[in-house]
Amino acid sequence: MLEEYRKHVAERAAQGIVPKPLEASQMAALVELLKNPPAGEEEFLIDLLVNRVPPGVDEAAYVKAGFLAAVAKGEATSPLISPEKAVELLGTMQGGYNIHPLIEALDNSKLAPIAAKALSHTLLMFDNFYDVEEKAKAGNEYAKQVMQSWADAEWYLSRPELAEKITVTVFKVTGETNTDDLSPAQDAW
Template sequence: PLPLNANQTKELCKLLENENNEELANLLENRVNPGVDDAALVKCEFLDSILKGKISAPNIDKKRALRMLGTMLGGYNVKVLIDALKDENIAKDSAEVLKNIIFVHDNFHTIAELSKNNPHAKEVLQSWANADWFNKKEKLPQVIKCIVFKVAGETNTDDLSPAGDAFTRSDIPLHANAMLKVRQAGSLEKIKELKKSGREVVYVGDVVGTGSSRKSAINSIQWHLGKEIEGVPNKHSGGIVMGST
């Protein structure tokens, strides 16, 4: 299914105020696009109201609200988290969340100004300076046991994201079904079969990625070979590709 739109998110938030339903809370946590999507704004405003005590939701306390904001990458969530730095009851938890968010744009100056009198804001700046958000990421293993999915010759971006299916590109899981359908029929079934080995499937080709630069081509490869991203619907991250460019 597609991520929730703004109207759906509004209705979901109304339900969350009145119902003790973990399934609904999970929808808000994992089925709303992050960043500056219209639905993300609705989600942030709802969580901001919880943090400020204006409303309550049985399944979402302030700590969980902050965790949800922390998976939204950047955008509308940043101002909410900065406001939380000014509330001593939740400032420490908000700072821990902000340390892992780097898409703050001009809000950096707001935090820098706040840090003159706010130790939590100063702690966030120091953490960014130390690159803690990067250093805490999982290290690349010395050895990765893989199984090869081979596409001989050259793979161009139209093979991975066919122009004939351009109308589905906004729906990544749906569009990913078209990957290699012309170039090498049966590829997706082969990938599923290889995954049964328990090893990571690596895409191998002589030349990979020629043609116009298409984010949708990468999205398709990552959908089939990558891993889920916490709090981000219909996108995967990671995956290994080997080949000349």
């Protein structure tokens, strides 16, 4: 898998474009390598995990979130990723398959502060908001912190201020169109 991906990176670099993100099958192979990393490949493996898997609800993100959740719960191990680091990495996935494991981590006193920080800056919660609310009502202090953070709009206020002036280009498209017509989707990542 590593050889193939390095070849892919070189081919794309020769074209002046970035490599495509990992697919689910490549992510599954990466999981196995992370469990038993070949000597000298540790840094590359972590880089692939952190930077080459799309966030959200991509199939590779599903595999990534499942692996990181298993590490966080102690169901899987990697000499490269502690449970704390697993929760931290789940927090970078922006929403989707990472949300449930982050909410579960609110019940683990060792992982809860990391999960609370991640959830405080995650907006793509959908109905999982109610799971955090339920934990807060049941007395979970970390869930209460997350709810308060959302109420205080820390996710918004922690962002850089918008420029006083923003110059944009507007495309006028006649007829019916949607964002799929304008987005290169996975090829853009």
